[in-house]
Amino acid sequence: MKVQKRVKQELCSTPCNLCGSKEITVLANHSRSGEPLRTLICRECGLVWSDPLPHNPRDFYENDYRISYKGHYSPKPKHILRAGNVALSRHRKIERLLSTPLAILDVGSGGGEFAYLLQTLGHQIQGIEPNNGYAEYSICEYGLNFQVGFVQDVIIPQQSFDLITIWHVLEHTDNPFAVLTKLHALLKPQGILVVEVPNIEAICQSPKCTFHEAHIFNFNIATLTRLAEKADFTEISHVVSADGGNITLFLHKAIKGNNDVGELTIEGNAKRISKIVSNHTPLKHYLVPERKSHFSKKPAQHPEIFFGKIFPEWNKRLNFCFTISFSELFLTIINYKRTFPVEPVGCSQKSVRQLVFVAR
Numbered sequence: 001m002k003v004q005k006r007v008k009q010e011l012c013s014t015p016c017n018l019c020g021s022k023e024i025t026v027l028a029n030h031s032r033s034g035e036p037l038r039t040l041i042c043r044e045c046g047l048v049w050s051d052p053l054p055h056n057p058r059d060f061y062e063n064d065y066r067i068s069y070k071g072h073y074s075p076k077p078k079h080i081l082r083a084g085n086v087a088l089s090r091h092r093k094i095e096r097l098l099s100t101p102l103a104i105l106d107v108g109s110g111g112g113e114f115a116y117l118l119q120t121l122g123h124q125i126q127g128i129e130p131n132n133g134y135a136e137y138s139i140c141e142y143g144l145n146f147q148v149g150f151v152q153d154v155i156i157p158q159q160s161f162d163l164i165t166i167w168h169v170l171e172h173t174d175n176p177f178a179v180l181t182k183l184h185a186l187l188k189p190q191g192i193l194v195v196e197v198p199n200i201e202a203i204c205q206s207p208k209c210t211f212h213e214a215h216i217f218n219f220n221i222a223t224l225t226r227l228a229e230k231a232d233f234t235e236i237s238h239v240v241s242a243d244g245g246n247i248t249l250f251l252h253k254a255i256k257g258n259n260d261v262g263e264l265t266i267e268g269n270a271k272r273i274s275k276i277v278s279n280h281t282p283l284k285h286y287l288v289p290e291r292k293s294h295f296s297k298k299p300a301q302h303p304e305i306f307f308g309k310i311f312p313e314w315n316k317r318l319n320f321c322f323t324i325s326f327s328e329l330f331l332t333i334i335n336y337k338r339t340f341p342v343e344p345v346g347c348s349q350k351s352v353r354q355l356v357f358v359a360r
Contacts, residue, residue: 012051016042017177017217018227019264024051027277032209039211039218045226046269048200048218055213057174058150061130075111075137087114090167093239093248094194098123102162105186107151108169112138119144126161128154151182158185165194168246171215180231184253193233193251197224200273204243207280222269224249230264232256 012024021044031037031054041048075083091098091114101122106115109127111134119125119142127146129135135148147154151166152175164183170176183193200210200218211218219227224247225235233251240247 010040012040014051016045016047017049017175018042018047018223018230019045021045021265025270025274027274028211030211032206032212035213037211037213041270041274043270044265045223046220046266046273047223047227048273050211050213050216053174053216057172057216061150061172062132075134080111080113083111083113087117090114090165090196091117094163094165097163097192097194103160103188105156105161105164105183107164107166107183108172109138109144109146110134112142112144112146114165114167115144115146116142126156151179156186159188159191161186161191162188163192163194167194167196168198170195171197171217171219174216176217177227177231180228180233184231184233184256187253189253189255191253192236193228193253194248195224195228195251196246196248199240199245199247201276202243202245203276203280203285204245207282207285210277210280219247220269220273221247221249222266226264226266 010024010026012022015022016024019042021042023043024040025043026038027041027048028039029036037054038051039048040051098118098121101124103124104118104126106118106125106127109115109129110131112127112129115125115127115138125145127135127138127144128151129138129146129148130150132148135146138144139146147156152173164187166179166183170179173179180193180195187193197219198215199220201220202210221238221240225238228235228249228251232254234254236250236252238247238249
């Protein structure tokens, strides 16, 4: 008599956020820190998530996240320096959408550098940030209109915004579909949503760094687009970064209920992702010559070198003392980028608000 071998049925505590299936496969069992982290992939659509949750998302992002990953409750000079560079990069991605003044919501605004840049360009900007330390910093330092909390909870009138940006936030949420549904309600008719997330298909990072506690969900183009369609958005376009590490998705608000989403399953996507993840081994990763990594290009430790690279025309003008606060330095850089005649000499004596007046 032939005895059939029993296959262990893997279980999950919550169904797939995209297609609702509970047919899953365990993709990994540890995080980049080496701690246990059970990462699942839905066999029906390919969505990837952590189960069980590695932390209480509310407590973690309000109080612990910045300390865990930055080592500080509020931003330090090196964080402001990097955030200023990121703000300029993000502005370039959406510059074509900003030809006229817009009402903009930035979700997960961090220290406020990107929101401040948009505000100085004449847009009506509102930010949402759950971390108390970073939100307080952005309000006090840049005078921004911020709500402290989670986007799911904020009380804002529906159809308030022409444009909503959510940069590297969706993967941190415990219910990304609910977040997209909320953002749909906050957008004006024909409003635009810009979503950027890490790409689960990326191989630019070390294999051991693919999964970690802060990223509850992981997406590729197929799952992110289908989840957006489920929340009644339609894709305008998408961009994958040069190193393959990030996906930027541009979406139009569709009339609720008009999207013919059809089947939410994505045939072959789970196999595709599983194959990429399993083939991304340390040996293959480090033997590829001249591999481009988005971790390799860090801001220079000396701000005069860093900003000299961004703005070569400053090389002959960097004659002022770098004892000013980094937030003041960022404001000066932003205003200079706008081609205002800002002379940096002596700006150590000027407050944030005075710098703005000088720039104008």
